[in-house]
Amino acid sequence: MGLVALAAGPVAVLGVFFVLPVSAMLGLGLWPDGELTLAPALEVLGRERTLRVLGFTVWVSAAATLGTVLLGVPTAFALHRLRIPGARAIRTLLVVPFVLPTVVVGVAFDQLLGEAGPLRFLGLGESPFAIVLAMIFFNLAVVVRTVGGAWESLDPRASEAAAALGATPWQAFRVATFPALRGAIVSAASVVFLFCATAFGLVLVLGGLKHATIETEIYLLTTVLFDLPAAAALCLLQFVVVIGLLAVAQRARRGQVAAQRVAAVRRAVRWPDLPAVVAAAVGAALVVLPIGSLLVRSVRVDGGWSFDNFRRLGVEDPTLPATVVEALGNSLRTAVDATWMAVLLGVTVAVVVTRRSHSRTERRLRGLLDGFFMLPLGVSAVTLGFGFMVALDEPPVNLRDSPLLVPIAQALVALPLVVRTLVPVLAGIDDRQRQAAASLGAGPLRTLATIDLAVVWQPLVAAAGFAFAVSLGEFGATAFLARDDAPTLPVLIFDLLGSPGAHHYGTAVAGAVLLAGVTASVMFLVERLRVPGVGGF
Amino acid sequence: MTAHLTRRRTRITVAATAVGLLVSGCSLIGSDDTEREQMAEDAPVAGTTVVLATHSSFSMPKKLVKQFEKDTGVTLKVRSSSDAGELTTQLVLNKENPFADVAFGIDNTFASRAIDEDVFAEYAAALPPGAAGLRLEGSAADRLTPVDQASVCVNVDTAWFAENDRAQPTSFDDLADPAWRDLTAIPGATTSSPGLAFLLATIAEYGEGAWQTYWEGLMGNGAKLSQGWTDAYYGDFTGGGEGNRPIVVSYDTSPAFTIDERTGESTTVALLDTCFRQVEYAGVLENAKNPAAAKLVVDFLLSPEVQASLPEQMYVFPVDSRVELPADWAKFAVQPTDPREVTADDIDAHRQEWLTEWTDITTR
Numbered sequence: 001m002g003l004v005a006l007a008a009g010p011v012a013v014l015g016v017f018f019v020l021p022v023s024a025m026l027g028l029g030l031w032p033d034g035e036l037t038l039a040p041a042l043e044v045l046g047r048e049r050t051l052r053v054l055g056f057t058v059w060v061s062a063a064a065t066l067g068t069v070l071l072g073v074p075t076a077f078a079l080h081r082l083r084i085p086g087a088r089a090i091r092t093l094l095v096v097p098f099v100l101p102t103v104v105v106g107v108a109f110d111q112l113l114g115e116a117g118p119l120r121f122l123g124l125g126e127s128p129f130a131i132v133l134a135m136i137f138f139n140l141a142v143v144v145r146t147v148g149g150a151w152e153s154l155d156p157r158a159s160e161a162a163a164a165l166g167a168t169p170w171q172a173f174r175v176a177t178f179p180a181l182r183g184a185i186v187s188a189a190s191v192v193f194l195f196c197a198t199a200f201g202l203v204l205v206l207g208g209l210k211h212a213t214i215e216t217e218i219y220l221l222t223t224v225l226f227d228l229p230a231a232a233a234l235c236l237l238q239f240v241v242v243i244g245l246l247a248v249a250q251r252a253r254r255g256q257v258a259a260q261r262v263a264a265v266r267r268a269v270r271w272p273d274l275p276a277v278v279a280a281a282v283g284a285a286l287v288v289l290p291i292g293s294l295l296v297r298s299v300r301v302d303g304g305w306s307f308d309n310f311r312r313l314g315v316e317d318p319t320l321p322a323t324v325v326e327a328l329g330n331s332l333r334t335a336v337d338a339t340w341m342a343v344l345l346g347v348t349v350a351v352v353v354t355r356r357s358h359s360r361t362e363r364r365l366r367g368l369l370d371g372f373f374m375l376p377l378g379v380s381a382v383t384l385g386f387g388f389m390v391a392l393d394e395p396p397v398n399l400r401d402s403p404l405l406v407p408i409a410q411a412l413v414a415l416p417l418v419v420r421t422l423v424p425v426l427a428g429i430d431d432r433q434r435q436a437a438a439s440l441g442a443g444p445l446r447t448l449a450t451i452d453l454a455v456v457w458q459p460l461v462a463a464a465g466f467a468f469a470v471s472l473g474e475f476g477a478t479a480f481l482a483r484d485d486a487p488t489l490p491v492l493i494f495d496l497l498g499s500p501g502a503h504h505y506g507t508a509v510a511g512a513v514l515l516a517g518v519t520a521s522v523m524f525l526v527e528r529l530r531v532p533g534v535g536g537f
Numbered sequence: 538m539t540a541h542l543t544r545r546r547t548r549i550t551v552a553a554t555a556v557g558l559l560v561s562g563c564s565l566i567g568s569d570d571t572e573r574e575q576m577a578e579d580a581p582v583a584g585t586t587v588v589l590a591t592h593s594s595f596s597m598p599k600k601l602v603k604q605f606e607k608d609t610g611v612t613l614k615v616r617s618s619s620d621a622g623e624l625t626t627q628l629v630l631n632k633e634n635p636f637a638d639v640a641f642g643i644d645n646t647f648a649s650r651a652i653d654e655d656v657f658a659e660y661a662a663a664l665p666p667g668a669a670g671l672r673l674e675g676s677a678a679d680r681l682t683p684v685d686q687a688s689v690c691v692n693v694d695t696a697w698f699a700e701n702d703r704a705q706p707t708s709f710d711d712l713a714d715p716a717w718r719d720l721t722a723i724p725g726a727t728t729s730s731p732g733l734a735f736l737l738a739t740i741a742e743y744g745e746g747a748w749q750t751y752w753e754g755l756m757g758n759g760a761k762l763s764q765g766w767t768d769a770y771y772g773d774f775t776g777g778g779e780g781n782r783p784i785v786v787s788y789d790t791s792p793a794f795t796i797d798e799r800t801g802e803s804t805t806v807a808l809l810d811t812c813f814r815q816v817e818y819a820g821v822l823e824n825a826k827n828p829a830a831a832k833l834v835v836d837f838l839l840s841p842e843v844q845a846s847l848p849e850q851m852y853v854f855p856v857d858s859r860v861e862l863p864a865d866w867a868k869f870a871v872q873p874t875d876p877r878e879v880t881a882d883d884i885d886a887h888r889q890e891w892l893t894e895w896t897d898i899t900t901r
Contacts, residue, residue, distance in 0.1 A: 223623050318599075390630050401588075498765070
């Protein structure tokens with residue numbers, strides 16, 4: 001009974017801040033005059049363009065997912081099982097793209113692959129491959145962390161036995177290692193697919209308009225064509241795909257070994273590891289190159305080298321609401337709020353879904369709840385953003401004009417990451433330990449403190465750090481809320497990019513470098529806590 | 538306590554005076570004291586807060602905002618959306634219970650949509666000279682007040698053409714001519730407001746039924762589309778610093794920002810036969826919680842001080858013809874005398890059809 005009460009909190013929060021706004025927008029599209037009108041929505045689904053957009057979304061996301069997995073799995077092996085100098089630094093570096101705002105990633109890739117970039121000879125400027133590459137860049141960390149975490153806690157004796165029996169390294173991987181990692185790989189892949197399929201800013205900036213995905217199409221239909229029924233239809237379509245995928249991920253996770261805190265023994269690199277090491281090098285290069293091009297651009301002014309762009313970060317510009325430094329302050333404050341919200345909710349959810357179920361119905365219910373909190377990952381940020389404005393404007397929930405709206409939106413984005421970090425850890429605690437504590441006379445709170453908290457505090461701090469970094473870089477949900485005159489750094493960078501004057505562009509790039517630096521520092525601290533699988537799925 | 542009250546009273550008196558001044562049409566002449574006090578009693582706005590909804594390009598010197606707050610006793614809060622399209626969408630979706638009292642930044646390409654949805658209440662502000670000609674047609678004229686304008690024109694990097702010893706393009710037709718192949722960068726019509734304005738300019742130039750052929754030629758001639766103005770101007774345009782295309786769709790004001798420090802001359806020029814004028818409007822919102830103060834904000838935007846700040850702050854021309862432009866502007870930001878025109882109603886009636894056709898042509 002206590003658990004039901006505990007579950008009620010997060011469910012209510014998600015109901016108000018997710019279900020309500022999204023259904024408000026769907027309502028505007030499907031019930032325009034208080035009557036269910038499906039004809040225009042159905043008409044949209046039959047359009048040739050819709051099919052093309054759906055097709056493009058699916059293939060580009062599938063290609064990016066495949067690429068991320070193919071590159072990510074060997075990278076995970078190299079960085080988590082081998083003794084490679086600087087592995088921790090590389091692991092930290094890989095996470096930076098994941099928390100960079102999409103506008104910045106778009107700019108970075110354009111700097112690199114565009115008509116004036118050093119890699120223009122590849123001719124990838126406006127091709128779908130640029131989008132695929134950027135998506136891999138963005139999501140590599142998800143696969144590396146999830147799979148790497150699972151790999152770290154994997155007993156190496158099975159594959160050693162296979163090798164002793166004469167299996168080649170590839171055979172040993174296929175027979176002994178892969179089956180044990182399959183859950184983690186499928187789970188990571190489905191989340192990557194979700195991120196790709198709902199990517200917005202990335203596709204807008206890199207697609208050169210020639211390529212539309214469902215998400216950009218929803219944006220176009222809502223803000224330019226004012227075709228709400230069509231937008232609602234596409235949003236529903238997206239939703240169906242997302243729910244299907246979450247179900248797949250859930251099934252895959254069921255076979256996953258709960259993370260046990262095995263002290264990982266890393267071994268020296270041998271010749272057969274070469275492919276994995278090469279893959280890790282390629283992965284690192286894919287991340288380093290765009291970030292490097294940003295860094296180089298930030299110290300270039302009028303064809304020469306200069307730190308002027310950085311000097312301008314704190315200088316007041318009359319045409320902008322805040323300086324970059326002030327915006328960073330706003331971002332940090334917003335991130336603090338978003339973090340405690342995400343952590344509070346995430347802990348509650350994780351506790352609820354990991355407690356031992358006493359019946360099959362109860363287990364299924366917990367599974368559903370677990371999936372429910374993953375939903376914010378897969379729904380259109382456009383729909384959610386406009387929905388916030390429409391649905392949360394009247395009592396009892398009049399938050400539209402509140403400064404808390406932005407942290408709440410960001411907390412929703414970070415919530416699934418917190419849940420996914422904590423659930424395996426909590427699930428790995430043997431329930432008998434709690435029972436023993438109880439039989440020795442400890443109350444429920446005391447049990448929580450001595451058993452759960454002792455194991456969970458480190459992952460908890462790590463999850464909080466991750467939520468903090470994600471919130472720092474969050475742009476999508478923040479961008480669709482009307483904002484007051486205290487912009488966050490990603491929003492200010494976006495504004496800077498839109499202002500005439502070459503120095504604004506330079507300042508924007510310098511601001512992006514600053515943001516990347518701050519997020520990387522946060523991630524580095526998280527990395528130092530050495531929690532397996534933080535930021536993984 | 539007494540001191541506090543006194544100060545408050547002084548502020549109200551100052552505010553009342555200011556309100557009187559503003560309500561009486563920005564004119565000092567012909568308003569005597571009794572009239573002013575009378576006006577103030579009708580509009581007890583001092584001590585209230587007014588919310589201005591706008592887009593992210595809006596910017597105003599803090600000094601002017603403080604002056605406004607001091608003069609009226611009203612606190613001005615600004616809430617911005619990303620762009621005019623998003624702003625319009627948010628205003629329409631929230632029209633029953635708006636999140637602001639007054640809006641600025643809806644332009645003539647989005648105005649009809651907002652007017653048809655009854656987003657704006659009637660308010661006929663006293664217009665400065667030069668503004669009347671920029672009003673919308675029909676009933677919209679009494680709801681939306683023109684505040685600034687700038688034209689979207691094809692810009693050419695004259696320095697690049699001089700260095701490469703090639704002739705510059707001069708017209709729409711030239712951009713589709715093989716002589717200027719692979720040299721043009723255009724922001725998208727569906728994702729940026731200058732992109733939409735450029736599409737409208739071509740529709741006005743070639744007419745219904747023929748503009749599609751022009752765009753096929755343009756795309757066939759290697760024009761590069763990008764998401765927004767930034768990507769086109771800074772990413773692709775040689776004059777913006779990063780790109781390698783010397784022709785770009787930008788504004789008539791852009792040449793004022795590309796001045797070569799050595800020569801004192803601008804390195805780019807706008808082609809004045811390829812322009813579409815964008816006028817930005819302000820209006821009091823229907824169902825506004827503080828309509829009296831909202832009207833003050835509209836008047837404030839038309840005040841000589843704000844009008845004079847527009848070029849430096851928002852890179853647009855003031856509607857007030859008396860305002861003296863900055864030196865660089867007066868010299869290099871040349872305005873078209875005969876911009877291409879499509880009426881706001883026409884835009885609203887055909888937006889979806891045009892953009893769908895345009896998307897089909899450009900993503901073929």
